[in-house]
Amino acid sequence: MKKWHRFSIARFRAMLVKEFIQMRRDRLTFGMMVGIPLLQLVLFGYAINADPKHLPAAVILADHGPEGRTLLSSLQNSGYYNLVRQVKTEVEGHDLLARGQVQFVVNIPENFSRDFVRGDRPELLVEADATDPGTTGNAIGSLSTALNMALQNDLKGPLESLAVNNGPIDLRVHSLYNPEAITQYNIVPGLMGVVLTLTMILVTGLAITRERERGTMENLLSMPTRPIEVLIGKLVPYILVGYIQVGLILFAARFLFHVPMFGSLALLLTAAAVFIIANLAVGITFSTIATNQLQAMQMTFFFFLPSLLLSGFAFPFRGMPGWAQMIGQVLPLTHFVRIVRGVLLKGNGVGSIGLELWPIALFAAVAMFVAMKRYRQTLD
Amino acid sequence: MNGESAIDVRGMTKRFGDRMVVDHVDLDVRAGEIFGFLGPNGSGKTTFLRMLCGLLRADEGRGTCLGHDVINESEAIKREAGYMTQRFSFWEDLSIEENLDFVARMYDVKNRRQTVRESLKQLGLTERKDQLAGHLSGGWKQRLALAACLIHKPRLLLLDEPTAGVDPKARRDFWDEIHHLAGEGLTVLVTTHYMDEAERCHRLAYISRGKLLTHGTVADVIARERLTTWAVSGPDLPNLTAQLRERPGVEQTVAFGNSMHVSGDDAVALKQAIAPFRANNYEWHQVESELEDVFIHLMDKSPDTSSS
Numbered sequence: 001m002k003k004w005h006r007f008s009i010a011r012f013r014a015m016l017v018k019e020f021i022q023m024r025r026d027r028l029t030f031g032m033m034v035g036i037p038l039l040q041l042v043l044f045g046y047a048i049n050a051d052p053k054h055l056p057a058a059v060i061l062a063d064h065g066p067e068g069r070t071l072l073s074s075l076q077n078s079g080y081y082n083l084v085r086q087v088k089t090e091v092e093g094h095d096l097l098a099r100g101q102v103q104f105v106v107n108i109p110e111n112f113s114r115d116f117v118r119g120d121r122p123e124l125l126v127e128a129d130a131t132d133p134g135t136t137g138n139a140i141g142s143l144s145t146a147l148n149m150a151l152q153n154d155l156k157g158p159l160e161s162l163a164v165n166n167g168p169i170d171l172r173v174h175s176l177y178n179p180e181a182i183t184q185y186n187i188v189p190g191l192m193g194v195v196l197t198l199t200m201i202l203v204t205g206l207a208i209t210r211e212r213e214r215g216t217m218e219n220l221l222s223m224p225t226r227p228i229e230v231l232i233g234k235l236v237p238y239i240l241v242g243y244i245q246v247g248l249i250l251f252a253a254r255f256l257f258h259v260p261m262f263g264s265l266a267l268l269l270t271a272a273a274v275f276i277i278a279n280l281a282v283g284i285t286f287s288t289i290a291t292n293q294l295q296a297m298q299m300t301f302f303f304f305l306p307s308l309l310l311s312g313f314a315f316p317f318r319g320m321p322g323w324a325q326m327i328g329q330v331l332p333l334t335h336f337v338r339i340v341r342g343v344l345l346k347g348n349g350v351g352s353i354g355l356e357l358w359p360i361a362l363f364a365a366v367a368m369f370v371a372m373k374r375y376r377q378t379l380d
Numbered sequence: 381m382n383g384e385s386a387i388d389v390r391g392m393t394k395r396f397g398d399r400m401v402v403d404h405v406d407l408d409v410r411a412g413e414i415f416g417f418l419g420p421n422g423s424g425k426t427t428f429l430r431m432l433c434g435l436l437r438a439d440e441g442r443g444t445c446l447g448h449d450v451i452n453e454s455e456a457i458k459r460e461a462g463y464m465t466q467r468f469s470f471w472e473d474l475s476i477e478e479n480l481d482f483v484a485r486m487y488d489v490k491n492r493r494q495t496v497r498e499s500l501k502q503l504g505l506t507e508r509k510d511q512l513a514g515h516l517s518g519g520w521k522q523r524l525a526l527a528a529c530l531i532h533k534p535r536l537l538l539l540d541e542p543t544a545g546v547d548p549k550a551r552r553d554f555w556d557e558i559h560h561l562a563g564e565g566l567t568v569l570v571t572t573h574y575m576d577e578a579e580r581c582h583r584l585a586y587i588s589r590g591k592l593l594t595h596g597t598v599a600d601v602i603a604r605e606r607l608t609t610w611a612v613s614g615p616d617l618p619n620l621t622a623q624l625r626e627r628p629g630v631e632q633t634v635a636f637g638n639s640m641h642v643s644g645d646d647a648v649a650l651k652q653a654i655a656p657f658r659a660n661n662y663e664w665h666q667v668e669s670e671l672e673d674v675f676i677h678l679m680d681k682s683p684d685t686s687s688s
Contacts, residue, residue, distance in 0.1 A: 214469075214471075214472070215465065215467045215468070215469045216469050216470065216471055218435065218465050218469050219463075219465055219469035219470060221435055222433055222434075222435055222458060222463040222465075223458060223483070223486045223487065224455055224458040224459045224486070224487065225486065378434070378435055378436055378437055379430060379435050379436055380436055380437055
């Protein structure tokens with residue numbers, strides 16, 4: 001009797017051998033154990049950059065004097081600004097900011113050169129889309145240094161007297177949409193998309209694999225059902241669950257974090273439906289591929305991780321290299337994060353939301369198509 | 381029984397990769413008949429049932445099931461057949477009533493509520509209808525599964541080892557119920573390992589390694605194999621077994637407690653083989669071959685019956 005209480009190397013080894021055999025048999029788990037670290041290394045190592053440069057900026061150039069041009073080229077040379085287009089009016093500039101097509105609008109007003117030479121400290125207005133304070137922070141911080149450096153050369157000789165303490169120009173920065181740079185204003189709306197992505201894919205990912213694991217799939221298939229009935233029947237309840245989550249987050253955003261809500265909630269809820277369906281379709285697709293619930297969960301994480309990191313939710317989208325932005329553009333979360341921030345913080349309307357909504361809809365359609373193709377009506 | 385065919389299929393074949401699981405099986409089951417489908421584990425019984433009800437696509441074969449084309453009209457077959465899986469496959473996290481209700485909705489049963497209520501009453505589970513199916517014992521799960529399979533009043537019932545793990549009393553009740561249903565015109569195709577159950581079928585077939593080896597009534601099947609069997613009782617039967625197996629003419633020995641059945645194809649050779657052992661305390665007499673003798677004989681004849 002007594003020797004059974006001792007630690008037995010033989011039994012320990014038996015356990016060890018069995019675990020290794022089972023690990024080797026479950027190819028997907030093994031693949032994920034290698035794949036997830038690789039994915040993280042690539043994403044964190046190469047894709048993520050907390051100090052984004054070359055941010056697109058539009059210019060309103062109402063004065064064609066040399067000083068204005070000097071300032072613009074120094075902005076470009078700072079590495080933070082990429083002057084991509086010129087616009088005529090402030091309205092036009094604001095529109096680009098709202099749609100997220102540029103991060104900044106630099107406004108060089110009329111008579112800039114004249115006022116500069118006179119020593120009247122002309123105003124240089126930089127408007128920033130500051131929804132994500134992390135994206136614009138460094139670029140704005142670099143502004144005054146870049147400008148002073150640029151003008152030092154011009155302030156030689158007769159203009160030297162202008163190099164007074166408070167600077168030769170009156171630099172004004174307007175941080176639009178989130179003037180106080182409150183992180184929560186940016187994170188909480190984005191969180192809605194993150195929560196929906198994780199939970200919607202997870203629950204539906206388990207939906208069909210659970211039937212298969214418990215043996216109830218055989219029963220279901222022996223009944224006269226069409227795949228579309230089964231799939232839609234499994235999706236609809238979770239659309240409801242998704243809306244409960246949306247409601248919870250909106251409630252918290254409003255009353256706990258006091259996130260401003262400028263846009264139409266009805267518009268946001270409509271966009272949310274498309275986004276929820278896209279994620280459910282991904283989940284169902286995983287569900288038809290995975291052979292058990294563990295695999296479905298692993299696939300969910302394999303999809304969730306890039307979504308989280310490449311969507312612009314946690315790290316500045318514009319800080320990522322081109323290839324990472326391209327992957328990000330495919331993911332529904334990227335567009336939904338922009339939609340939620342756009343509606344709540346910028347008060348965007350149907351026009352600019354539509355631009356972000358169709359990629360989500362397309363993604364949903366493709367995922368649903370794959371799910372329908374993959375769903376087996378037989379046990380073959 | 382009116383002689384009309386409920387199932388009439390020819391050359392049903394299914395391969396999984398290189399492995400022939402069902403190998404050109406012909407089967408004719410008459411309406412209102414209880415047809416037993418026997419064979420060792422892995423012989424292709426379940427695969428055959430699944431092909432009949434459209435759960436697996438047959439690689440080859442043709443014929444009809446309930447008058448519908450067995451290959452192309454599986455939707456129609458599904459509507460009129462009830463299939464009871466080997467493993468309990470109803471939803472354990474739904475209550476008894478919810479399971480029945482779900483199935484009734486799936487088949488678009490008329491007067492659904494009333495049908496479910498009657499089904500519960502027949503089951504004797506009206507009082508426990510809110511209990512989760514997962515909390516039922518094996519015997520009750522099996523009764524629930526049967527009730528659920530019958531809720532849409534199918535014309536054909538496919539039962540895959542319905543009484544595995546069920547106690548003898550429940551097993552007998554189950555078979556009484558099957559006979560009662562067949563009496564009302566339901567056709568039943570049932571797979572089983574139990575000889576007593578095989579004998580309760582009107583006709584039966586024996587399948588091994590995907591091939592149909594024999595079929596007919598119990599008497600037909602026994603008669604066709606022309607097996608001669610002797611029963612022997614006496615001291616040290618294991619030792620006797622070892623010696624008998626060496627002798628030509630002895631094909632199989634099957635122990636039955638204190639006696640043993642010794643069988644062979646060739647009655648004369650068998651008689652010669654046992655002649656030396658007829659004295660010393662052994663008591664021999666020739667008996668009718670039983671179904672079990674015949675099936676073991678069939679299994680031994682077909683090479684390698686283990687599932688791979």
